[in-house]
Amino acid sequence: MTAYGTGAPRALDRDKLFAARLHAARVRPYLATALFALHTVESRQVPTMAVDxxxxxxxxxxFVDRTPVxxxxxxxxxxxxxxxRxxxxxxxxxxxxxxxxxxxERLRMNIAADCEINDDAFGEGLLRPEGAVTPETLALPGGELMEDYLRRFRLGPRxxxxxxxxxxxxxxxxxxEWDLGPxxxxxxxxxxxxxxxxxxxxxxxGRPGNAPRGWRRWAEEAFQPPQPWRELLGAAVRSAASGSGAGEDYTYGRPSRRSAGLPGVVLPSLRRRPPRVSVIIDTSGSVSDAELGSALREVSAICRAVGGRRDHVTVLPCDASAPLVHSLCRAEGIPLVGGxxxxxxxxxxxALRRGPRPDVVVVLTDGQTPWPRNRPPCRTVVGLFPRRHDSPAWDEDDPDYVPDAPPEWARVVVIEPTPGAG
Incomplete structure (x- = not known):
């Protein structure tokens, strides 16, 4: 008599489970290392499969019993x-x-993360599981990140x-409750x-063209060696953007509670909006191509630091002038002209004359520039490419030239060069 006949719970069919993993590794060979790094734990508390x-x-x-390989x-x-991811x-x-x-809210995050994954994960030998949520399921556009999807839907009928x-x-x-913990x-x-x-x-x-667009985008960012200063730069931007006054505005859409004490008078309430960030990239001749490439990567990191709102980030390439302002769609598409x-x-x-005015200005530079005499009416973060005093690029045609240090009102983060870059 089978376990079903005796009423005893059926054991996990590991042969079937591992056959499915082998099939996944065959059709997605670039994920094989990760698939075989997972350790399986039998659990009757999870609805299907889950990870910590x-x-x-x-x-x-x-779930394994009723699901095809x-x-x-x-x-x-x-x-x-x-x-x-x-x-x-x-x-x-x-x-x-x-x-x-x-x-x-955590369920919304799970759904948004699923949309990011399932957008282009299946097909080409990999069957989409029954019930898998996709952006189309929620009438959302494809090709976005979890953070973007979170802004686009709420829990409801869909x-x-x-x-x-x-x-x-x-x-x-x-x-x-089923997690084994650290x-x-x-x-x-x-x-x-x-x-x-x-x-x-x-x-x-290493094998371009074999992976979907979402995986290629992930690999381009994940392949960069971890840099402590990148976390510092992101933290500096987040700190500036979350400071008092940044991203704040008044609205009559939600009247102030103080209105109750003033009959016949409607007072606006203070609300927070996503902060606006202007990124000034030094494109002068003293900044190397490798540093410009690093600057573009920092633009993407800055965008993530303020919650992924690309429409709230603008980029200004600048040497002795700043003729163009670019809205951020994709950092790789921004021309860094100058020299x-x-x-x-x-x-x-x-940056300050262009409306709406930014809440934070981020400057990516080698520091060989004059600085504004007066403090700007917004917070400033400087990402500084370091220079040695004996470097040939230090003198800028003047052997006695010593650049001014960034002003005291700016938060400064030194951006170390990526090993092997350039």
Whole structure:
């Protein structure tokens, strides 16, 4: 008599589960390292399959029983994608920055993360699992990131059928009761997780054209060696953008509570909007091509630091003048023209005169420029490419030239060169 006949719970069919993982690795070979790094944990508490941030995969035996191998392969790819794309860490950051709390908001994050993954994950030998949510499911455009999707939908009629969705703490950062935690068995260390991501990114970039667009975009960013100053720059921008007065405006859409004390008078309330950031990039002759390339990467990092709102970030290439202002759609499409002398004061003037006025100005420069005499009416962050005093580029045609240090009212972060760049 079978286990079903005796009423005993059926054991996890690991042969079927691992056959599905092997199929996933065959059709998505660039993900093989990550797929085989996951350690499976049998659990009757999870609805389907779920992951935690330590690269454990919790699996429901009944889900494996009722799901075809081809669909299970798609679930394997989906779950490991949450970990590779750091959805748990990104969800934690978004929750802090936007004040999102409660299980409902974490469900929204899980749905948004699924939209980012499932947009182009399936096809070409990989079957889409039944019930997989895609941007089309919510009438949303494709090709966006989790942070973008979060702004585009709320829980409602379109998401009622998704209340069962639970990809685990590895998808939204919220610990589950079934998680083994940081001290449990079979978890990967920080170094091991970074090594897996690095190998997957190398596999994608080493064979261009074989991976979908979303994976290529991820690999281009993940393949960059970790730089402590990048975190400092992002923290400096976030700190400036969240300071008192930044991103604040009055609105009559939600009257102030003080109106109750003034009959017949409607007072506006103060609301926060996403901060606006202007990025001035030094394109003078003293800045190398490698540093300009690094500057473009920082523009993308700055965009993420303020919540991913590309429409609130503008870029001004500037040497001795700043003729053009670019709205940020994709950093790689911004022409960095220049090559002459340096006077970034013109960039400040252009950034502050262009409406609406920015809440934060970020300057990426080698520092060989005059600075505004007066403090701008917004916060300023300077990303400084370091220079040695004995460097040939230091004198700028004047052996006695010593550039002014960034002013005291600017927050300065030194941007170290990427090893091997240039």
């Amino acid at each position: 941030r330590y690269w454990r995969c919790y699996v429901s035996p009944s 081809e669909e299970l392969a798609g679930v394997w790819v989906h779950e490991v994608s949450h970990l590779l 750091d959805h748990h860490g990104r969800s934690d950051r978004v929750a802090r920055e936007r004040g999102l709390t409660g299980p409902g 998401t009622q059928s998704l209340v069962w969705l639970d990809c685990g703490s590895g998808a939204d950062g919220l610990d589950r 001290d449990g068995a079979y978890g990967l260390s920080d170094q091991e997780r970074d090594a897996v991501r690095f190998r997957v990114a190398r596999g994608i970039t 002459g002398g340096t006077d970034l004061r013109t960039g400040f003037v252009r």
